[in-house]
Amino acid sequence: MVYILLDMIGNLVITLLYAMQFLMFGRALMSWFFPEEDNKIARFLFLVTEPLVYPIRQLLSKIEFFNSVPIDMSFLFAMIILIFCTTLLGGSFI
Secondary structure, eight states, X not given: OHHHHHHHHHHHHHHHHHHHHHHHHHHHHHHHXXXXXXXXXXXXXXXXXXXXXXXXXXXXXXXHHHHSOSSOHHHHHHHHHHHHHHHHTTOOOO
């Protein structure tokens, strides 16, 4: 019974990590094609994914090199962390 419960929790966590990867990918696409702030889908994707990206952005802002890079490296690091966690827990990349 305990193994079944742990398996269900593990599957739920992996599913949530996949969902977050999907939302992050959606955010990246929306930023290229629909950058307006009044777009409801873009605003939703930003609100859902920013709690993951913001702490990484804060950490990288303390490193001088990342202040001069013209792209948002925190987004890339957040995506790498999501992929790593998903793979570590037994899932595979989308």
